[in-house]
Amino acid sequence: xxxxxYWVYKKLFNAFGPQGWWPTTAPDxxxxxxxxxxPGLERERFEIIIGAILTQNTSWRNVEKALQNLIKKKxxxxxxxxACEDTRLAELIRPAGYYNQKARRLKDFASFLLTEYDGKTTxxxxxxxxxxxxxxxxxxxxxxxxxxxxxxxxxxxPIFVIDAYTIRILRRLGFEVKGYExxxxxxxxxxxxxxxxxxxxxxxxxxxGKNYCKKQKPLCNSCPLTGxxxxxxxx
Ligand code: SF4
Numbered sequence: 001x002x003x004x005x006y007w008v009y010k011k012l013f014n015a016f017g018p019q020g021w022w023p024t025t026a027p028d029x030x031x032x033x034x035x036x037x038x039p040g041l042e043r044e045r046f047e048i049i050i051g052a053i054l055t056q057n058t059s060w061r062n063v064e065k066a067l068q069n070l071i072k073k074k075x076x077x078x079x080x081x082x083a084c085e086d087t088r089l090a091e092l093i094r095p096a097g098y099y100n101q102k103a104r105r106l107k108d109f110a111s112f113l114l115t116e117y118d119g120k121t122t123x124x125x126x127x128x129x130x131x132x133x134x135x136x137x138x139x140x141x142x143x144x145x146x147x148x149x150x151x152x153x154x155x156x157x158p159i160f161v162i163d164a165y166t167i168r169i170l171r172r173l174g175f176e177v178k179g180y181e182x183x184x185x186x187x188x189x190x191x192x193x194x195x196x197x198x199x200x201x202x203x204x205x206x207x208x209g210k211n212y213c214k215k216q217k218p219l220c221n222s223c224p225l226t227g228x229x230x231x232x233x234x235x
Contacts, residue, residue, distance in 0.1 A: 054067070172230065
């Protein structure tokens with residue numbers, strides 16, 4: 001029998017505790033901190049958007065280095081990103097990899113926000129969830145995972161974020177998911193429609209995927225899901 005996904009959430013939460021995603025930087029800090037609170041400031045929401053774009057195809061550790069460069073230069077600002085020369089921005093975000101392409105993406109996003117929403121995330125996020133998702137997915141370089149991360153963590157609207165860890169874990173648990181949309185539907189139809197649960201659950205799955213359910217040699221013996229996981233039972 002397949003496990004109940006809400007039960008899996010509670011099991012992971014009890015084992016790992018709150019993960020506090022998405023980390024943001026207060027005005028007197030020099031690096032993002034996991035505080036687990038909704039982003040109250042315009043600057044925090046914009047920082048989450050920058051992080052969601054930078055984290056494509058790289059680890060959070062590298063994103064943090066790029067963010068620290070931007071924070072040091074006081075660049076977490078839509079006007080400054082839009083006005084920054086491509087080469088300078090690329091140099092600042094170099095640790096995140098694909099830096100020329102990502103610099104272009106950040107500038108495109110900043111121009112979009114300035115032109116269509118007066119530079120304010122609150123204006124962009126006043127759309128309903130479906131419209132917001134459509135608008136984000138129309139932007140070059142913003143795919144479902146990036147769009148949904150922005151919607152969930154910056155806009156605080158209930159959508160479940162799927163990533164490669166999530167798909168791997170689901171399949172190992174025994175769920176036959178075809179891909180992103182399929183996995184997203186599965187979570188959203190089996191969980192309460194709750195931003196807090198969606199935020200925490202995604203972060204818990206990332207923690208599980210990174211530290212236990214690794215691609216090669218998963219650490220099933222110490223994994224909190226071992227008793228209910230089809231893969232660990234060897235079937
Ligand atoms: S028991 Fe093993 S395969 Fe199953 S979720 Fe845990 S680490 Fe992954």
